[in-house]
Amino acid sequence: MLLDPSDGAHGIRQQIEAAATELHADDIRLVDVGGDLLGQPGDAGLRSPFGDALTAAGCLELPMVSWVAGPGLDGELSEDTVCGRAGENSVSHTISPESWKPYLPTFGWHPTEATALLAAATLGARGTVEIREAGLPVRLTERSPTVLEIGIDTVGDINPLISQLAGTRSFEDAERLAVQLMGATELDAERVKAARPRRQQPPPTETISALRSWETAARARGIDFVTYRRLAEALHHPDVAALRAAVIAHQPERDTGLLWEVADHCTAER
Numbered sequence: 001m002l003l004d005p006s007d008g009a010h011g012i013r014q015q016i017e018a019a020a021t022e023l024h025a026d027d028i029r030l031v032d033v034g035g036d037l038l039g040q041p042g043d044a045g046l047r048s049p050f051g052d053a054l055t056a057a058g059c060l061e062l063p064m065v066s067w068v069a070g071p072g073l074d075g076e077l078s079e080d081t082v083c084g085r086a087g088e089n090s091v092s093h094t095i096s097p098e099s100w101k102p103y104l105p106t107f108g109w110h111p112t113e114a115t116a117l118l119a120a121a122t123l124g125a126r127g128t129v130e131i132r133e134a135g136l137p138v139r140l141t142e143r144s145p146t147v148l149e150i151g152i153d154t155v156g157d158i159n160p161l162i163s164q165l166a167g168t169r170s171f172e173d174a175e176r177l178a179v180q181l182m183g184a185t186e187l188d189a190e191r192v193k194a195a196r197p198r199r200q201q202p203p204p205t206e207t208i209s210a211l212r213s214w215e216t217a218a219r220a221r222g223i224d225f226v227t228y229r230r231l232a233e234a235l236h237h238p239d240v241a242a243l244r245a246a247v248i249a250h251q252p253e254r255d256t257g258l259l260w261e262v263a264d265h266c267t268a269e270r
Helices: 005-023 049-057 079-089 104-108 114-122 152-158 160-165 171-182 186-195 204-220 228-234 240-250
Strands: 028-033 064-069 090-094 127-131 136-140 146-151
Touching: 005 049, 005 171, 028 049, 028 114, 049 152, 049 160, 049 171, 049 186, 064 152, 079 090, 079 146, 104 114, 114 127, 114 136, 127 228, 146 152, 152 160, 160 171, 204 228, 204 240, 228 240
Parallel strands: 028 064
Antiparallel strands: 064 146, 090 146, 127 136
């Protein structure tokens, strides 16, 4: 189900209620991979506060809990910050590697980053991963395969933007209130990206040559893995799926199924 935010938090709430009724849902869970759901004004590194907060605002009056999975894996709030804010108000669960099996084929066509890192960490990968937005480094640690279960009201107490957006009935009002509180939202950067002219796909030989140069520099700065989305960004390739197919055809042994292995010696279960 794709949520339509046109009518603000009020509209999101109505859509979730309708879906729960239609599906005869016994419980509802709001899942955030990374933890920016627990963000606050002034947090260093917080780049996308709006979407999560608006969704959570639509959930405040619903009988549900939130799951913050893979603390710090979206490259925004740090692992320590997410775990610290959840604190004693959360119940911690560890994801089983077996739980990913039905979903791993999805990563072949859907270039999600934070969820790919969560899956990779659950399957045993450890090290530094470079993700998009100018190459942010994210560490895969023993705490990465963790899910923190937190009551939605507690999340609203931690993140002041959520209660600010709770009464909104239009996307425009929600964005205005978010900018007032946070100073900016991720929509500014997304609009800039959308206005850029589409790049042309480079020839395969040019892509592989650029890959070799990029990998050499990445190893020098301590990178063990890279997401395919970041690799496409770094190599100025417009099509993540096409880029993935090209590099895997060139060096299939470096594909973990979720990430591209940069370091020569990494700890990762294939």
